[in-house]
Amino acid sequence: FRNSERFGPHSFDFIFINDDKANYLQYYDLSLQLIHSNGLIAIDNTLWNERLLNENDTSIETIAIRQTNKLVKNDNRADIRFLRLGDGTTILQKKIKMVCLTKPVFIIHECFASVHISPDRHQLQYSFVRTVSNRTHHRAKRWTTSDMFHILIHYDASVTKLSKDEQNLIKEAVDAATGYWSNAIRPKYKLHDRIRLARQCPSRKMFIVENDYSIYYCSEKCLSETRCGDIIVPDEHLHQCHVCTKDKKCERIGSKGGGVDAEFILYVSAIETNRCEPVDTLATASFCQLESDQDRPIAGNINVCPRRLRGDHNSIDFDRLVSTIKHEILHTLVFSSGLFAFFRDSNGDPFTERDPATRWPKIYDEKLQVYTPSDKVLQQVVRKNWKTRSGTIDKITTMLVTPKVKAIVREHFGCPTLEGAELENQGSVGTALTHWEKRLFEHEIMTGTYTQESVISNLTLALLEDSGWYDVSYAFGKPLLWGRNLGCDFVKTSCKEWIDSKLEKKENPYPFCISSPKPNHSKRTCAYTHDKVVMCNLVEYADPIPAEYQIFDSLPNITDQNEIARFGGHVMLADYCPYNQELTYKNTNRDSRCYRSENQPSSRENYALEKFSSGSKCFDHGSIWEQYIDQCRRKRYIAPQAAGCYHFECISSKGFYINIGKDKYLCEYRGQNVTILSAEHDSVYAGTIICPDCQIICGSLDNFQCPSQPNFYPVQNIQQSNLRASVHNICKHLYKFNQLPMSDKTDQLHIKSHILLIFLIFSFSSKNILI
Structure with missing residues (x-):
């Protein structure tokens, strides 16, 4: 069960069924409870979709899952969203502001929404600070390249209420983000004095007093508190109260604060406001006041939503938080x-x-x-x-x-x-x-x-x-x-016109994508940069998407036109256009970027011998990989892998090596199909890699020369029987393996619809048969 506290009013729990030894009757009982409490159910299609399609399978476990699916499909409540991913996996999810779809084992990269609020004209004010020059005379001298944009960071008391780890995370991310903007930009005109913000007025009724520039005076009084976004501005950052009475007597009341010696004040808070309620909102931002000569913003607030920092498997990584804060700062600037x-x-x-x-x-x-x-x-x-x-x-x-x-x-x-x-x-x-x-x-x-x-x-x-x-x-x-x-x-x-025109020419509709909406056809592939594994985010919605964003006239294996109208990309803001997107692996902080060593899976979960590092790239698989375990007595498919991250070495004029396990495999030309056979971690792995263009992998290196492409691309397909013989020889060498030759029937044991029946038959006939 997923910890649902952090999702607030949009909370949901889920069961993920992916264990072929699970007690499905217990899961069925729990599923009923979840359905009636607006929960979410995901059933791993790797084994069960084939089994559920077999009408002759009347086992009590299969019947239980069928009944669960029937309940899910018949649920028409307004606050429930029924979705099917491109590979047929079925999920039930509450409607939220921006749909980010859950997927067994991994999810299409989680969406983080940005919320920016502009102050309305009753809140927007000029401060009393001015640039060096005035509005009617010459402009100030521009800064030299040695000058930096000085941003003063002020942390609200709400940040100190967080745990030490959360405080450190926010402060490190804010320092990194402000450091970037301090170096990348600088104001054209320097401020004349320390920043002192104007005190806010209780109403829009103000008086404008002209001297050499305009000053806004409140009518009768100033507010006791002045706000910048979600925080209360400290008194030391404020000017005196400027007021005019009904008889037009104008004066300054009280003392002014010491002010801030900077070009911009960034107020950072961590308050769970109503703008944090959508589950995808990580932070919000607002600018506050403008300087009085050039109208440049001189103060702003970013508010980090605290619940997004909590929880292990749902926490965001540091790079993502820095990126979000850079984004929010730019809204204030x-x-x-x-x-x-x-x-x-x-x-x-x-x-x-x-x-x-x-x-x-x-x-x-x-x-x-x-x-x-x-x-x-x-x-x-x-x-x-x-x-x-x-x-x-x-x-x-x-x-x-x-x-x-x-x-x-x-x-x-x-x-x-x-x-x-x-x-x-x-x-x-x-x-x-x-x-x-x-x-x-x-x-x-x-x-x-x-x-x-x-x-x-x-x-x-x-x-x-x-x-x-x-x-x-x-x-x-x-x-x-x-x-x-x-x-x-x-x-x-529109992306529809772009996709249609490319498909008519039998061309790739890049940067958009098409994937089969039916089961067992989802495929992970490499991004065009080969720096990450991606997957097409085409999904089916509960209802037809808006007419102006509907893309497909037809889809493979779907004849119902109403059903076709429900298919589109899972990112609404991209006009529902489907495209390849990063993955995030559930219950971990891992994602699919090859160059992040933090994404390295454990040896037990490293089904395709991947290596994540700064020297790694993504390479497409040419076939479904197989893993032989239990001293080669059992076999399982690495599906739907279809691509993986591996370390590589560039060799000028020769090509590049892909390092998989203890072995190196040379890529000499684009499209080359390299056969992989490797023994690692008490397992034997077999599969193929498709070599990408050398220029994509090594072209950025100085003085590197890719080999000439051949005039023809020799087919290097290894026959299934030869591959099987090679695996058999490795197993025999490693484990003194001595059993009957493997038949083609056993190839598909793990995914055929009659898996249990076949398993029983072969178990009785030979206990050494490969499964």
């Missing part, structure tokens, strides 16, 4: 729909027209609760003839069109007519229009949900520069591989 109307051009002048009386942008959108930016910043673009399953539509997109962003995104996709960078169109307030579109920028750090390892690309750095507030160092940007050089057809059309 620039990436917010509430800040777009305050952007300035390269001369420091506002892109968006201002009200001369208030200095605020002229138009306020009451629905979105943000000031409306100029079309020099945001534009709506209509995509004509947007292809969906039910026909074509006019799709309205919102594009960020500032100069540097436009140039970067055109160059990235190889599309010279692209209007700008598309913003997210889905999700609630705090997600839509405040992130890059997930379908087009999947692993960019500023998309709306973390689904696999993300990068801060030059696109996001360009946004910082285009705000008019920061100088940036593009040396800190990392390559964004998703969608690169795929052209206007990719970036301007």
